[in-house]
Amino acid sequence: MSDSDLYDTDILTWSEQQAALLRRMASGERVNDQVDWQNVIEEIESVGNEQRFAAESLLTNIMRHLLQIAAWPEAAAVSHWRNETAGWRVQVRRRLRRNPGLRPIIQAELAELYQDAIETMYHEVDGVPRPPVPTSCPFTLDELLTSPGLE
Numbered sequence: 001m002s003d004s005d006l007y008d009t010d011i012l013t014w015s016e017q018q019a020a021l022l023r024r025m026a027s028g029e030r031v032n033d034q035v036d037w038q039n040v041i042e043e044i045e046s047v048g049n050e051q052r053f054a055a056e057s058l059l060t061n062i063m064r065h066l067l068q069i070a071a072w073p074e075a076a077a078v079s080h081w082r083n084e085t086a087g088w089r090v091q092v093r094r095r096l097r098r099n100p101g102l103r104p105i106i107q108a109e110l111a112e113l114y115q116d117a118i119e120t121m122y123h124e125v126d127g128v129p130r131p132p133v134p135t136s137c138p139f140t141l142d143e144l145l146t147s148p149g150l151e
Contacts, residue, residue, distance in 0.1 A: 007039045015043070051099050055106055056113055058092040061085075062144050063117035067133055072125040093145050103141070111137050 006014040018040055024031050065081040072078070096103050106113075114137035123130050 007036060014039070048099075051095055052102055052105060055092050055095045055099075055102055056109060058088045058095075059106065059110075059141075059144055060113045060116045060120070062088050062092070063114055063137075063139060064121050066139070066144075067117060067121050068125065071121075071131050071133065072128060075125045075128075077125065089145055096145070107141050110139070110141055113137075114139070 006017070014036070018036060021031050021035050022040075025035070062085050065085045068075070069078055069081050096106070118133055121130065121133070
């Protein structure tokens, strides 16, 4: 079975084998021709992408809940939405601290993430239809990360 086949069928075993080969290379062994370079490169890129996608998802969820809290302040779910938002803030702050290069990327994507939040927002809660929401993002990234007063 080739490395590419193993990559497609058992990524855990593939990653362990590739890591072992890279360690051997780092110690001076000549195993360069055994490394599945194309997939190693793709996996390294995917590590950063996963961090980005996770942070974007958390921020989209935060904005959706903030919009829902503003739209239905008397809803039974408001307490739940606030608690989830607080937890997501902690998670996204941690990701941004550990990956400082993520902040400018997220900042540039904030308007698009806001549109995703609107799209995934409830259309009705407790029989009350969704009121109009701002068409452009009313939040800054810093507000989303630190301001429980938005709720």
